[in-house]
Amino acid sequence: MSLKGKVAIVTGGGQGIGKAIAKRFLEEGLKVVIAELDQEAGQETEAEYSRLGEIKFILTDIADECMVKRAIAETIESFGRLDILVNNAAIADPENPPIEELSLESWNQVITVNLTGAFLCTKHAVPHLRKHQGSIINIASTRALMSEPNTEAYSTAKGGIVALTHALANSLGSDIRVNCISPGWIAVSDWQKQSARKEPELTEQDHKQHPVGRVGTPDDIAGMVVYLASPAASFITGANFVIDGGMTRKMIYL
Numbered sequence: 001m002s003l004k005g006k007v008a009i010v011t012g013g014g015q016g017i018g019k020a021i022a023k024r025f026l027e028e029g030l031k032v033v034i035a036e037l038d039q040e041a042g043q044e045t046e047a048e049y050s051r052l053g054e055i056k057f058i059l060t061d062i063a064d065e066c067m068v069k070r071a072i073a074e075t076i077e078s079f080g081r082l083d084i085l086v087n088n089a090a091i092a093d094p095e096n097p098p099i100e101e102l103s104l105e106s107w108n109q110v111i112t113v114n115l116t117g118a119f120l121c122t123k124h125a126v127p128h129l130r131k132h133q134g135s136i137i138n139i140a141s142t143r144a145l146m147s148e149p150n151t152e153a154y155s156t157a158k159g160g161i162v163a164l165t166h167a168l169a170n171s172l173g174s175d176i177r178v179n180c181i182s183p184g185w186i187a188v189s190d191w192q193k194q195s196a197r198k199e200p201e202l203t204e205q206d207h208k209q210h211p212v213g214r215v216g217t218p219d220d221i222a223g224m225v226v227y228l229a230s231p232a233a234s235f236i237t238g239a240n241f242v243i244d245g246g247m248t249r250k251m252i253y254l
Contacts, residue, residue, distance in 0.1 A: 014045045181243060183243055
């Protein structure tokens with residue numbers, strides 16, 4: 001199941017789930033590029049994890065095709081190959097306005113970053129991934145399957161990621177495996193950059209909502225990413241793995 005010596009790009013790898021994925025990859029012996037728009041987070045994570053292995057931060061706006069092309073070119077220049085792409089970077093509309101007040105600008109921004117960004121990274125990574133029987137892991141969300149009110153743009157984008165996954169799995173055939181993870185409630189506040197980091201504020205009720213008895217952590221997602229990227233998952237493609245502590249399988253009566 002060894003991944004040692006392989007090269008991975010993790011978009012949004014400076015904070016949250018992406019940061020945990022980068023850490024696990026380094027611990028498995030991979031060389032890691034964190035393609036991150038937040039320069040403070042990217043530089044901080046690069047410095048923090050340099051003791052674990054070879055890591056490189058590349059300032060990247062995944063909604064900008066020129067920056068995506070440059071990030072992949074820099075990855076090849078630095079490490080000579082690309083084996084794994086993790087499309088993790090995403091944004092949400094913090095205001096979550098009702099649909100009749102949702103601006104086209106806000107809708108387009110969320111769709112462009114969360115869905116088009118994954119397309120752009122995949123488009124330009126594929127020629128390099130093909131050379132090494134590579135793997136793509138997309139990070140979607142249980143919002144692709146269930147919603148709260150006023151989350152149309154985010155839920156639509158994450159649903160698109162699930163569909164993009166099975167479409168790519170067929171298009172890329174035996175050359176590149178493509179899978180998807182849909183995280184549920186993952187507490188990420190203690191995985192943020194130092195200036196924004198804080199302990200998760202979780203109640204006993206928050207944990208009890210989950211059949212496993214707790215809210216998730218970024219490590220829960222990172223472990224599955226490592227597995228899907230590994231030779232042990234060589235017969236898995238086009239799949240969406242829901243990792244949510246069982247929450248989407250729990251009936252709730254008020």
